[in-house]
Structures are given as C-alpha cells and as structure tokens.
Amino acid sequence: MSAILAVLVICVAIYASISATFSHEAEDRQLRSALLVTSDLEELLRLHVAANTDFLNGVGKAGYGSWGWPVRRATAVAKTYDRLLDELANFRDASEKMHQLRRLSAIWPEQLDAAARNLALADTNARSVQPASLQQANRTLGSIMVLLAQVSADQRERIARMQFASQDQLVRQRISLAVASAVGVLLLLFALSMRQRAALAKVASTIAATEAQRRFQEYFERHPVAMLIFDVNSFEILTANAAAQRQYGCELRAASIDQLRPAADVDDFRRDLQRYVASGDSGGLGGVRRHKHADGTVFYVDITYHFLDFAGRDACFVTAHNVTAHEAAKKALRLRSRALEASRNAVVISSREEGDSVVTYVNAAFARTTGRSVDEATGASHWEMIGCDPASPDVRSIDESLNAGRACSGLFRSHRCDGSEYWIELNASPVFGDGDQPTHFVTVFSDVSERIRYQDQLRIQAYEDALTHLPNRLGLKARLGDLVKHAADQGTTLALVFLDIDNFKEINDTLGHTAGDEVLCEVARRLSMTVSSAELVVRYAGDEFVAVLHGRGDADSLVAAADEMKNALNVGFCVGDALVVPQASVGIAVYPDHSTDPETLLGYADAAMYQAKSTGPNSLQLFNPEIASRSTKRALMAQALRRAISSDEISVVYQPRVNSITGRTIGFEALARWCDPEQGFVSPSLFIPLAEETGSIVSIGERVLEQACRQTAIWAQEYPDLVVSVNVSPVQFERSDLPFVIAETIKRTGVCAHNLELEITEGVLMAPRSLATLRALRELGLSIAIDDFGSGYSSLSYIRTFMADRLKLDMSFVRGIGCSRADEVIVRAVIALGKTLGMRVVAEGVETPEQLEFLVDNGCDEVQGFWFAPPSEAVTARSYLRGEHAACMKR
Numbered sequence: 001m002s003a004i005l006a007v008l009v010i011c012v013a014i015y016a017s018i019s020a021t022f023s024h025e026a027e028d029r030q031l032r033s034a035l036l037v038t039s040d041l042e043e044l045l046r047l048h049v050a051a052n053t054d055f056l057n058g059v060g061k062a063g064y065g066s067w068g069w070p071v072r073r074a075t076a077v078a079k080t081y082d083r084l085l086d087e088l089a090n091f092r093d094a095s096e097k098m099h100q101l102r103r104l105s106a107i108w109p110e111q112l113d114a115a116a117r118n119l120a121l122a123d124t125n126a127r128s129v130q131p132a133s134l135q136q137a138n139r140t141l142g143s144i145m146v147l148l149a150q151v152s153a154d155q156r157e158r159i160a161r162m163q164f165a166s167q168d169q170l171v172r173q174r175i176s177l178a179v180a181s182a183v184g185v186l187l188l189l190f191a192l193s194m195r196q197r198a199a200l201a202k203v204a205s206t207i208a209a210t211e212a213q214r215r216f217q218e219y220f221e222r223h224p225v226a227m228l229i230f231d232v233n234s235f236e237i238l239t240a241n242a243a244a245q246r247q248y249g250c251e252l253r254a255a256s257i258d259q260l261r262p263a264a265d266v267d268d269f270r271r272d273l274q275r276y277v278a279s280g281d282s283g284g285l286g287g288v289r290r291h292k293h294a295d296g297t298v299f300y301v302d303i304t305y306h307f308l309d310f311a312g313r314d315a316c317f318v319t320a321h322n323v324t325a326h327e328a329a330k331k332a333l334r335l336r337s338r339a340l341e342a343s344r345n346a347v348v349i350s351s352r353e354e355g356d357s358v359v360t361y362v363n364a365a366f367a368r369t370t371g372r373s374v375d376e377a378t379g380a381s382h383w384e385m386i387g388c389d390p391a392s393p394d395v396r397s398i399d400e401s402l403n404a405g406r407a408c409s410g411l412f413r414s415h416r417c418d419g420s421e422y423w424i425e426l427n428a429s430p431v432f433g434d435g436d437q438p439t440h441f442v443t444v445f446s447d448v449s450e451r452i453r454y455q456d457q458l459r460i461q462a463y464e465d466a467l468t469h470l471p472n473r474l475g476l477k478a479r480l481g482d483l484v485k486h487a488a489d490q491g492t493t494l495a496l497v498f499l500d501i502d503n504f505k506e507i508n509d510t511l512g513h514t515a516g517d518e519v520l521c522e523v524a525r526r527l528s529m530t531v532s533s534a535e536l537v538v539r540y541a542g543d544e545f546v547a548v549l550h551g552r553g554d555a556d557s558l559v560a561a562a563d564e565m566k567n568a569l570n571v572g573f574c575v576g577d578a579l580v581v582p583q584a585s586v587g588i589a590v591y592p593d594h595s596t597d598p599e600t601l602l603g604y605a606d607a608a609m610y611q612a613k614s615t616g617p618n619s620l621q622l623f624n625p626e627i628a629s630r631s632t633k634r635a636l637m638a639q640a641l642r643r644a645i646s647s648d649e650i651s652v653v654y655q656p657r658v659n660s661i662t663g664r665t666i667g668f669e670a671l672a673r674w675c676d677p678e679q680g681f682v683s684p685s686l687f688i689p690l691a692e693e694t695g696s697i698v699s700i701g702e703r704v705l706e707q708a709c710r711q712t713a714i715w716a717q718e719y720p721d722l723v724v725s726v727n728v729s730p731v732q733f734e735r736s737d738l739p740f741v742i743a744e745t746i747k748r749t750g751v752c753a754h755n756l757e758l759e760i761t762e763g764v765l766m767a768p769r770s771l772a773t774l775r776a777l778r779e780l781g782l783s784i785a786i787d788d789f790g791s792g793y794s795s796l797s798y799i800r801t802f803m804a805d806r807l808k809l810d811m812s813f814v815r816g817i818g819c820s821r822a823d824e825v826i827v828r829a830v831i832a833l834g835k836t837l838g839m840r841v842v843a844e845g846v847e848t849p850e851q852l853e854f855l856v857d858n859g860c861d862e863v864q865g866f867w868f869a870p871p872s873e874a875v876t877a878r879s880y881l882r883g884e885h886a887a888c889m890k891r
C-alpha cells in the first residue's frame with residue numbers, strides 16, 4: 001500500500017516537474033540541463049525499482065535467470081548514466097557520485113543473480129537458504145537509492161537557486177516536488193525492504209518446510225537404525241523404516257507394537273509406556289529391552305522414544321538400536337571379570353605409561369597374596385605392587401621381553417606389603433591394542449614359597465649325606481668342577497684325596513651298624529677338622545670319603561696334608577665298650593700334574609687308593625701312570641666281563657666233595673669259569689671280586705645257579721642223595737631277593753631242594769637281616785654251608801644261632817697241616833666244634849696225602865681238593881660219582 005502511495009507521489013511530482021520545465025523551457029538552458037539531470041536521475045531510480053520488483057517476483061521460481069536485469073533495462077541504465085555523466089561533467093562532486101553510482105549499478109545485478117542462484121540451489125539440493133547474498137544486494141540497492149537521492153537533492157538545490165528570484169512559485173512547487181519525491185523514495189525504499197523481507201521469509205519458510213519434510217523422509221527411510229511410529233492408544237504401528245522391517249523380519253505397518261517383544265515382556269512394556277506418557281516428557285531413553293524377530297529369536301535393543309502428533313494421532317516415535325552383540329560382549333566381559341576375580345592366582349593388568357607400567361586392575365587373589373589392597377594397587381607402579389625390584393636383572397629381562405611383545409615367565413623373590421619375603425612364580429603376557437605395540441600387560445603370579453622350600457629341602461637331601469651331614473657324591477659332583485676351575489684361574493694346585501676305611505666292615509660286622517654309624521660320624525668330624533673352609537670333605541659312599549685340598553702349594557705339600565688326614569684318623573676312641581682305631585687307605589691325584597679333568601682326577605685318586613689298599617691297611621699312594629694302566633686294565637676287564645655275561649660265556653665246573661671215610665664222591669662244589677676270547681682263562685679270584693664291585697656278580701650268581709641246578713637235576717636221577725653246592729656272594733644277599741630267585745630257579749629247573757646247598761661266607765652271617773633271609777632259604781628245603789670258615793670274623797654266638805649244615809674249613813689252615821702247630825690246633829678245634837654243634841666239617845684245598853691223613857685221623861667228615869680232583873666239566877665230574885677216584889683215599 002505504502003509502495004503504491006510512494007509511486008503515486010513520485011509520479012505526480014515528476015509530472016509536475018516536467019510540465020513546469022516545458023512551460024518555462026526558454027528560461028534558462030542551465031535550468032533545462034539541471035532538469036534533464038533530475039529527470040535522468042528519476043529514470044535511473046525507476047529502472048532500479050522495476051528491476052528489484054521483477055527480481056522479487058521471479059525469485060523462488062524454477063529456472064530463474066536474469067529477470068531483474070534484462071538487456072533492455074541494462075542498456076537503458078547505461079545510456080542514462082552516459083547522459084548524466086555528460087551533463088554533470090562540470091560538477092566535480094556530482095560527477096564522482098555518478099561514477100560511484102555506475103559502479104554500484106554494475107555490481108547490483110550480479111548480486112541479485114547470486115542471490116537467485118543460492119535460493120534455487122537451496123531448493124534443489126536441500127541446503128539451507130542463505131539470505132546473506134540477498135542482504136548484500138539489498139544493501140547495494142540502498143546505497144544506490146541514497147546516492148540518487150543526494151544527487152537529486154543537489155540538482156534540486158541548483159534549480160532552486162537558479163529560479164529563486166523570478167519563479168518563486170515554481171521553485172516552491174519544485175521544492176515540494178523534491179520533498180515529495182524524497183518522501184516517495186524513502187517510502188519506496190522502506191516498502192521495498194519490507195516487501196523483500198516478507199517475500200524472503202515466505203520463500204525461506206516454504207523451502208524449510210518442504211526441506212524438513214523431505215529430509216525427515218529420507219532420514220527415516222534410509223536410517224540404518226530401526227525406527228517406527230506407533231499409536232500410543234491403539235499400539236498400532238503407523239509407519240516403520242526399512243531397517244525396522246529387516247530387524248523384525250516382517251511387515252510392521254498396521255501390526256501391533258506388542259508383537260515386537262516376547263509375550264512375557266508385554267505387560268512391563270505397557271506399564272512403562274503409561275509412565276512415560278504420564279510424566280509429560282516429550283521423550284527419553286527406554287534402556288536396553290528384549291525384542292524378538294518374526295522367527296522367535298530374541299535380541300536386545302537400546303530404545304529411545306519421542307512423543308509426537310502423527311497425522312492427527314497421538315504417536316510415539318521409537319528408535320530400536322540392536323545391541324545384542326554389545327550385550328553378549330558385556331555378558332562375556334562380566335563372566336571374564338568374575339573368572340578373574342575367582343582365580344586363585346593373583347592377576348595384575350597394567351598399562352604402559354611413559355616408560356612405566358601402571359596397575360589398572362588387580363583381582364582379589366592379588367590382595368590376599370601381597371597384602372596390598374585393590375585401591376592401593378590401582379594406579380601404582382606395576383613392579384612395586386608385585387613386590388619386585390624393577391632394577392634387578394631378572395625383572396629387567398621380563399620387561400624387555402614384554403616390550404618386544406613376547407610372553408615370559410620367571411621365579412622371583414618378592415616382598416609382601418608387610419615386608420616379608422616370599423617366592424612367586426610369575427607369567428606375564430603383552431596385550432596389544434590396534435597397533436603392533438603392546439598397550440597393556442597381564443601378569444599372573446602365585447605364592448610358591450612352600451614348593452621352593454620343599455625343593456630346597458630335597459636339594460639339600462640330594463646333595464647331603466643324611467648321617468654325617470657332609471656333601472655326598474652328588475654334592476661333590478656339583479662343586480668339583482668349580483673348585484678345579486678356581487685352581488685353574490688362580491694357577492694353583494689341587495688334590496683329590498680318596499680315603500677308604502680299611503677296618504670298617506669288621507667294625508660294622510662285630511660292633512653292629514649303630515657303632516658303624518658312630519665311627520663314620522667321627523671319621524667325618526676328624527676329616528673336616530683338617531681342612532679349611534674353602535676346601536671340601538665329602539662322604540663319597542659307604543666307608544669312602546673324598547677330600548678336595550687346595551691352596552697348599554705343590555704336590556708334596558698336598559701329599560703331606562693327606563698324610564696328616566690319615567694320621568688324624570688313627571687315634572683310638574670308644575664306641576660303647578669297644579676301643580676303635582679307624583684306619584684308611586688313601587689315594588691322591590693332583591691337578592694339574594695328573595689331569596686337568598675333574599672326573600679323571602677322581603678316577604685316578606680312586607685307583608691310587610686301590611693300589612694303597614693292596615699294599616696293606618693304613619697306607620697312602622700318590623697316583624702314577626702305572627696305576628692308571630692297572631686301573632685301565634681293570635676297567636677293560638669289567639667291560640669284557642659285562643659282555644661275557646650278556647653273551648652267556650660264563651660256564652660252570654664241578655669239584656668233587658668226598659666222604660673221608662668211604663672215599664665216595666657225595667657231592668660237588670659248582671665254580672664259575674670265564675674264558676675271555678682275548679685274555680684267555682681268567683681266574684675267579686680276579687673276576688669275582690671285580691664282579692662284586694661292579695654288581696655284575698648278581699647276574700653271574702644267577703647263571704651259575706641255573707646251570708648247576710639243571711645239572712644236579714640230571715645227576716640226582718641216578719644219585720638221589722647227591723648235594724651240589726653253589727657259592728653265593730654277600731652282594732647277592734644285599735642286592736637281590738635271594739629266596740625268591742632261588743625258589744623260582746628250583747621250580748624252573750626241576751631240581752630237588754635237598755640236592756642243593758648254598759655256600760655263604762661268615763660275613764654274610766653278620767649282615768643285617770641275613771638271618772631272616774637264611775631262614776627263608778632253609779624253608780625252601782636246601783642246606784647251607786659256611787665257606788672259608790676260620791678266615792673271617794664270625795663269632796661263635798652267630799654260628800650257634802644259625803645252625804648251618806656244613807662248615808667248610810678254610811684252605812689256609814689245611815695248608816698249615818704238617819708245618820704249623822697253630823693251624824693244626826685250629827683244624828682240630830673246628831672239627832671238634834662241628835661235631836659239638838652237629839655240623840659236618842669239610843676240609844678244602846686238600847693237596848697231599850699227609851693233609852688227608854691228619855684230617856681223617858681227626859675225624860673230619862668230608863674233604864675236597866686237588867688230591868682228589870680239580871674242578872672239571874660236568875662230563876668229567878660225572879665219572880667221579882661212579883667212585884673212580886676212591887683209590888685216592890688209600891695211601
């Protein structure tokens with residue numbers, strides 16, 4: 001309305017002005033020019049106003065081009081400017097303003113175009129309306145209008161001045177016209193501005209509404225999260241997006257919202273919905289709920305809701321984000337977390353922070369194990385909480401492994417909260433984030449102090465002799481290498497001293513094992529007294545001791561020290577009522593004189609000790625090369641003997657035992673024979689002691705027994721009273737279950753037990769538990785002979801307790817018959833003893849008729865020796881049974 005009014009005012013003013021101008025055209029050329037300028041200014045004003053109107057009409061319509069500024073209008077404007085610049089060329093100020101105006105008029109159409117394009121884009125590309133370009137164009141138009149008004153005012157002032165005198169009336173008219181024009185222009189500008197704003201707001205709101213609608217549709221339909229809208233009164237689903245259809249696996253529109261959840265959850269849902277509605281809130285979070293697929297599969301959704309008006313209905317807009325995987329992960333995490341808490345091992349999770357590891361989690365077992373609370377540990381330094389020194393090499397090596405991404409483990413001495421020390425066994429593993437560097441470490445550990453204590457105990461037991469508390473053979477082995485290496489590093493000598501107690505067996509046998517133990521302890525104590533703390537004394541085995549001496553100078557000094565040790569033992573002491581004087585055979589090997597190898601040195605000291613023993617008790621021998629060769633020979637023989645046993649090269653010969661009255665062969669002694677392919681015949685007095693040392697006597701004994709039993713079974717068919725005796729070594733008593741082995745052999749070979757006799761030495765009788773074994777053997781029905789009687793240490797009380805069937809008089813006494821009164825006395829005494837105790841006496845090694853006569857005259861029951869027959873093979877031996885050698889009885 002105001003725009004129309006303004007246009008009218010301007011039109012009237014223009015009309016008045018033009019008519020006035022024409023009616024007075026002769027008046028003044030200058031005046032005409034001024035009026036022309038004014039007219040052109042008004043033309044410019046008109047052209048701009050028209051352009052703006054066209055722009056507003058065209059804006060918002062599709063295909064908008066240059067509606068506001070067509071070529072025709074642009075040409076008119078250009079021509080008007082040309083005229084005005086020409087007319088105002090003499091007026092500097094006005095001319096400048098015209099140039100300024102021309103520039104603005106050139107920019108303005110471009111700004112209008114830009115604004116039109118933006119609006120068009122906003123419409124088609126869903127971008128927001130940008131009124132900035134419109135405002136810019138509006139500001140430029142404003143500037144044009146203001147400038148035009150200023151120039152017009154100047155021109156009007158000019159005209160007024162020119163006509164003031166003569167044409168007062170006209171001037172007033174013109175002034176009123178000018179005022180009217182100015183008012184009109186201002187009104188027009190205001191109107192334009194208002195109209196433009198209104199038009200823009202309308203366009204913008206239309207665009208926004210359409211856009212919002214379009215965007216919502218797109219957002220709703222394409223959104224990956226399930227969304228639906230349902231009627232809060234009827235529970236009918238009004239619309240649902242594609243993601244919802246997929247999530248629930250069915251057509252949702254018009255279905256009931258209830259069917260989206262398990263039947264058991266429907267009541268809860270309705271109650272909650274009522275609560276949400278009643279709260280008056282426009283929306284909120286519904287939390288995690290159980291929903292179900294059309295096929296019945298239950299899954300978890302995280303719900304948000306928003307109440308709205310949908311097509312005139314009270315509706316609720318719902319998003320249902322499927323969080324089943326997340327819920328499952330949460331469940332698994334909860335389970336893992338509970339498992340960690342339930343673990344009996346302490347668990348620490350730490351994160352890497354600026355080169356240090358900081359505890360982020362500890363379980364309950366950690367608190368129990370270390371005494372440190374969960375709160376104290378969380379955020380604290382990893383190793384400090386575990387109780388280990390991070391600077392220690394072991395801990396540093398664990399850190400290095402972890403940093404390199406490797407799992408590792410170790411045994412550590414650790415400290416509890418209260419400072420007490422304990423052992424932990426620790427396993428640590430790196431945990432990787434997305435990159436290839438570990439972000440966390442998991443450390444699992446447990447208190448293993450008890451186990452370590454037990455292992456220490458076992459180690460001590462394994463390396464220490466329980467009786468003397470000296471290191472044992474293993475203890476020596478563990479330390480000898482280091483001691484030899486130390487001597488090598490220092491360039492000094494070292495001696496291995498091997499001591500074997502000479503009379504220990506006698507002490508043990510006569511005084512008993514408790515006394516024997518006492519002697520061993522005393523020997524250990526005395527030997528320990530003679531060495532320095534850097535040296536070593538070891539109970540090597542039974543009655544064998546080894547000392548390692550060093551730092552005493554050359555070999556001679558070492559030998560002197562070993563001699564001192566031997567002498568220290570020779571001082572008598574009381575064991576119970578008895579006085580015991582320990583004696584030892586001593587062998588010495590010196591590093592580096594004899595060898596640089598610890599094992600070899602030990603072997604040499606042992607060989608030297610054997611050599612010493614062979615020269616008599618209480619002697620000392622320094623190792624030399626001959627001993628080595630002897631000991632090598634022994635070793636070779638032992639090897640050959642083992643081979644002979646395994647290839648069944650041990651045979652048996654039989655020496656007859658003759659009744660001294662009838663002269664008939666009443667039995668045999670079975671004796672082992674070994675003929676080595678290389679060494680030839682080897683005497684039993686050589687290989688039997690060796691076999692006893694190496695333990696292979698057990699196999700030899702069993703083989704001899706087996707062969708003898710088979711042979712006896714054959715002979716017994718013809719000579720049922722025949723008794724064949726088999727030698728049994730004390731080692732067999734110690735190392736095998738003799739009664740069982742013999743019973744089995746008897747069974748296997750079919751021999752009658754009463755045809756079998758076992759020869760045992762007096763030493764066996766003394767050994768612990770031997771009486772029980774002998775009784776068991778007796779129960780098998782076989783007989784027992786005491787071999788080499790008189791050469792050992794058996795006491796008569798033992799003989800009395802164990803009633804043997806035969807006493808075999810040692811051949812050393814038989815040898816003395818005719819040349820030693822003492823031996824003859826002993827022979828008579830033994831025969832008398834046998835008679836008194838009801839045992840048959842057998843004299844061994846009868847070589848001469850004189851010996852035989854003495855024995856027969858003194859009532860000896862049986863005889864055996866080369867005078868009758870040497871040990872011979874079974875075939876030959878059989879001939880003796882037929883009494884072919886009875887003639888030997890006659891002189």
Ligand code: C2E
Pocket residue numbers: 655670671672673683684685688700701704727728729787788844845846847864865866867871
């Ligand atoms: P031994 O048990 O005292 O056996 C008697 C030894 O005296 C045999 O020696 C025998 O050949 C020898 N001998 C017999 N009559 C005479 C004689 O008139 N003069 C002389 N100087 N010697 C005679 P051999 O066979 O050399 O056996 C030596 C020792 O080896 C045996 O002594 C026995 O202790 C042991 N031995 C032999 N065979 C076995 C066996 O199978 N088992 C065990 N444990 N020891 C055996």
Ligand code: CA
Pocket residue numbers: 669727759787
């Ligand atoms: Ca014998």
Ligand code: CA
Pocket residue numbers: 787788808810811844
């Ligand atoms: Ca004998």
